[in-house]
Amino acid sequence: MLIRTALAACCILVTATSAFADDGLLQEAKDLFEPIPVGAPEIEGNPATPEKIELGKMLYFESRLSESHTINCNSCHAIGQGGVDMLETSVGHRWQQGGRNAPTVLNSVFNTAQFWDGRAKDLEEQAGGPIINPMEMASSHEHAIEMLNKIPGYAAKFKAAFPDDSNPINVENMLKAIALFEATLITPHSPFDRFLRGEENAMTAEQKDGLRLFIDQGCASCHNGINIGGGMYQPFGVVEKPGADFLPPTDKGRFEVTKSVDDEYVYKVPTLRNIALTPPYFHTGKAWDLRQAVAVMGSTQLGADLSDEDVDKITAFLHALTGEQPQITYPVLPPSTVDTPRPKP
């Protein structure tokens, strides 16, 4: 049985490779991209255990980490909605609206850095940001830890997740647990990934045409690698600056982090994985139409005036980047007691 399966897989691979021998599409794609693995990737210095992931899931859904007790990670990075909130910019503490569109949590473990401006080097650092951002969860790390210490049910959960720590409820462990859970939020088996693994018919003819254009027009020079993006920084408007709606002059992107003029209006190239699930687009969230976003990218980044037909094909290819969505059992959170700090809505 094992041998038969292996042989079958081998045959599929051979067939697929031959089918694209004429224009080398599969080989070019393999050189540029990498499929999402099936299991969660390891995080250096933060080895995974089921207890740590379970704790991280609880914290991901834990609204009491916010000042008002109404906002949690999942509020803006909703697991059942492509890992986003489908808003232009998120609604945070006391209905303040954030400055940039919420990026997807899905596959974010594969990004070079986190946030649109890359100001967090990894998921652990990222997870600490929104908790203390006065526009978002508006708490402090000290208060978050006090809160977790005063919800009695968390003591055993942290102990199980970090058995060697004498005082396991601390900021570092909170962020490690959240990051490990987030690393499980990956979406393998998209049609494109199945194609990359040699399954010729996983993508439609139109999607393959779109991939050909995506490579030939130059999209793949930035949107490449395992996340088809997420691996570098680029100015928005390499060839031609977009209008102020898409690129308001007040937000200078990575410049805010590095203070280098070279980084003005520079952003992390976003992942295109599951992009069909995550409107609206761009850091402003002002593009609701994926076709429009493709056309704008063509003109601003590549100086290409893509035809409607080409936009359609590239958009069709982008739909092939939707993978299998995470199946998460909603966590049961421990109750507050009379000693738990109260919400301040």
Add this chain to the structure above:
Amino acid sequence: MLIRTALAACCILVTATSAFADDGLLQEAKDLFEPIPVGAPEIEGNPATPEKIELGKMLYFESRLSESHTINCNSCHAIGQGGVDMLETSVGHRWQQGGRNAPTVLNSVFNTAQFWDGRAKDLEEQAGGPIINPMEMASSHEHAIEMLNKIPGYAAKFKAAFPDDSNPINVENMLKAIALFEATLITPHSPFDRFLRGEENAMTAEQKDGLRLFIDQGCASCHNGINIGGGMYQPFGVVEKPGADFLPPTDKGRFEVTKSVDDEYVYKVPTLRNIALTPPYFHTGKAWDLRQAVAVMGSTQLGADLSDEDVDKITAFLHALTGEQPQITYPVLPPSTVDTPRPKP
């Protein structure tokens, strides 16, 4: 094996009954209360199917039913938090705060009516309320249906749930699906339910003392039946009116529904199931301490000045009302498209 199990169950029952023969506690409890069943109860006129329940779960988590696309049923009735938001009153559209504490969705199918004032006769009627309440989700039923019609992924889900309807995406079906999902959110196997079924040691001695007091002091004259509450209306302050913090004069309770002076300051007796998971307490949410809530109930409803020891025992019994919490797989929602109406935060 089957015979042995049956014999064992029989023995437990006999033992338990004998153990309480001296004061008849189990028999009195059986006369007053009823355990939660293991499977979801049927809803008349709304037969359950897996497809309808699955659709209902999606709609329960569907923020696009709110004007801002940020609020869904689970925002205020969080499944992993005892079915509530653990706020005094909920935070709704544009950060408006609701007038009354959000009741738990868990076991709500067993309530005589819904809302604190019983203004909805059942879950279907209830589910329609928050969607159109300008303080909560602030949408309209027409807009909700337009929204669902313009999220293409819902067409097949509604068709599968309501296969005989030619136009299945309508208000009635939306509410039926939500209600059916909510009917699955029940919490069987609490220590008290196991006790009721004859498992003598499912409750501690203190909890049994608390149950004895709960019956003898008169708590059970209102908090009885399957939901240990949820079955009748009573004035808050039968014997002695509580202070304005707990009973502000501006909210006249069921009077707002019936306009009958007899219903001034009358509320539905809330369920006490999972009460340890659902602080804060009362329709104002002003009591954060379950012990305080017990003491206030004693003085206002029964004219009883309960000793600290009695309050402790009754509170211990209330902790025995925490059942097994629902295990829900977080639903994957279909994406918006360029034609889907936009959020208005």
